[in-house]
Amino acid sequence: MEEYDQLLVLRNAVHVRRGLAGQLATGIGSGFGSRARSGAASGAATGAGTLAGAVDSGQRALLEASVARVAPRAAELVAWFYTRLFATRPYLRGLFPADMADQHDRLLAALLGLVADCDRPDILGPRLTRLGRDHRKYGVRTAHYAGVGETLIAALAHFSGTGWDAATEAAWLRLYTYAMTVMTEAADSADDEPPYWYATVVAHELRRPDLAVLGLRPAAPYRYTAGQYTTVESSRLARLWKPYSLATRPGAGNLLELHVRALEPGGLSEVLVHRTAVGDTLRLGPPLGDLTLPADPRAKLLLVAGGTGLAPIKALLQEAIRTPGITVIRLLLAGRDRDDLYDLDALGDLAARHRHVDIRPVVDGEPDALLDQVPDLAGHEIYVAGPPEMTRAVLTRLAELDVPPGQVHHDPYY
Ligand code: HEM
Missing domain, CATH: 2.40.30.10 (Translation factors)
Structure with missing residues (x-):
């Protein structure tokens, strides 16, 4: 049954790939496609690879003003967006969780959040590439983007009142078309791996x-x-x-x-x-995140973990043990009490087998005093993952100690 599900998904992906080139060339969907052609014709027709940038600086100002205008009524806008999306395209409801109370604003927040880096394709491009690949797990297909884009524009127009004009609409169309192009191309090129x-x-x-x-x-x-x-x-x-x-x-x-x-x-x-x-x-879903070892890491590695932040740190520790050139590995493991150090046995085994691994449990200490355990931080590659207050305290302390930011890597959730 599971294999059959995956086969169906793969078959759908093939259909999407075949349809994609034609759809992008002619504009996706009916209403949104024709508007997209006027707003971002070159982007849609030539693909993300040749887009010079998502929007220009004039359009950035329009988009920022547009987000500021609707921000005070954000909750209403979210409700309006989903009501309209599911009323006009009921088949999309099945892609979202049954109970959307928890995170129902994530998609819309992400769409509005595109504005922050809208003229930085160097930042936005890689982020959208990952998102597009990741969206395959939701069952999102190229054909769905037009409806979401159209509903986004309709919601923004509705909540902007007289503040909405043709130039603002053109800026949103350009930004959305850029995002859609990058995401659908990324999904298409991930065709050789399962969506989940x-x-x-x-x-x-x-x-x-x-x-x-x-x-x-x-x-x-x-x-x-x-x-x-x-x-x-x-x-x-x-x-x-x-x-x-x-x-x-x-x-x-x-x-x-x-x-x-x-x-x-x-x-x-x-x-x-x-x-x-x-x-x-x-x-x-597909793997995500950049908390990884550099291609050419420094010889000394300092890992700081608290709570379940230990998970990525433990993976890095095991990888570092096998990485030639890393000669010192220190792990500071923070916990409120001994019970908090739930994986100490496994870590103890690792330390016992590898002489260059030093693991120090630190219970009951203040997070900003954690680094006092290490005599000299110079030349370390440093990784921090744990509860936000611990991560914040450690990063602040590292900044106070003038540790160059390029040496410090931290948890993506912080
Ligand atoms: C430019 C277009 C889009 C952007 C920037 C975008 C971005 C996002 C982001 C950031 C999330 C939060 C979770 C995550 O990181 O994966 C999300 C979730 C989601 N998106 Fe998209 N998305 C876009 C288009 C679409 C389209 C066309 C659909 C199809 C209906 C869709 C369906 C979903 C679903 C089902 C979720 C998960 C449920 C949820 O978290 O609310 N997205 N999207």
């Missing part, structure tokens, strides 16, 4: 009353880089995807490890900690 991976839970250990370490075996090879994260969905909360860092280094027998703390009742973390067992199947 089924993974079987092969281990589930409750290490604390609210924290579990899960072992997962993907049905197909899952290629990622140590330090990256995945997104996870459980059929118990269908279509609700949440990010979790991978605690294993690639190549560990296609076996993945996740560290999950149940934060609030009813969320995916609670499902993974308390309502998931060995034998269950989860879905994983």
Whole structure:
């Protein structure tokens, strides 16, 4: 059944690829396509690769003014957008989670958020490329973009009143068409990998009353880089995807490890900690994130972890052990008490087997005093992942100590 699902998805992807070139050349959809042609003809027709930039500086000013105008009524705008989207295109409702209370504004927030870097294709391009590839897991197809774009423009026009004019509309069309072009091209070129991976839970250990370490075996090879994260969905909360860092280094027998703390009742973390067992199947999105080792890392590595921030740090630690040229690896493991250090046994084993690995549990200390454990920070490649207050304190301290930013890497959620 699962294989059959994946075959269907692949077949759909082939249809999309065949249709894409023609659709982009003629404009996607009816209403939005014709408007897109006037607003961003060159971008849509030639593809993202040749777009000089998403928008010019004049259009940036128009877009910023437009977002500022609708911002005070953002909640109403979100509700209006989804009501209209699902009323005009009911088939799109099935792509979103049943309960959208938690994150129903993410898509719209992302669309409005495009404005922040709208004239920086160097920033926006890679971000949209990742998003486009990742959106395949939601079941999003090229043909869906026109409806979302049209509804976005309609919502903005509705909430802008007399502040809406042809130039503002043209700027939004250009930006959306740029984003759509990059995302659909990225989805198309990811055609040779699955949109998502089924993974079987092969281990589930409750290490604390609210924290579990899960072992997962993907049905197909899952290629990622140590330090990256995945997104996870459980059929118990269908279509609700949440990010979790991978605690294993690639190549560990296609076996993945996740560290999950149940934060609030009813969320995916609670499902993974308390309502998931060995034998269950989860879905994983493509790997994401840049918290990875540089191609040519410094000889000394300092890893600072707190809470489940240990997951990406543990993957980096294992990768670093096998990386020639890294001669010193220090891990500072922060916790409120001994119970917080839920993975100390596994880490102790690693340290025992590798003499250049030094692991220091730090319980009960102030986060900004953590770095006092290291006599000299010079020349270290430094990675920090953990609760926001810990990460903030450590990054502040590193800045006070004049550690160059290029040496410091931190958790994507911070
Ligand atoms: C330029 C176009 C778009 C942008 C910039 C965009 C961006 C985003 C972002 C940032 C998220 C948050 C989660 C994540 O990082 O994956 C998201 C979620 C989502 N998007 Fe998109 N998206 C676009 C187009 C679309 C289209 C055309 C659809 C089709 C209906 C779609 C469906 C979804 C769904 C189902 C979710 C997950 C549910 C949710 O978090 O609310 N997106 N999108």
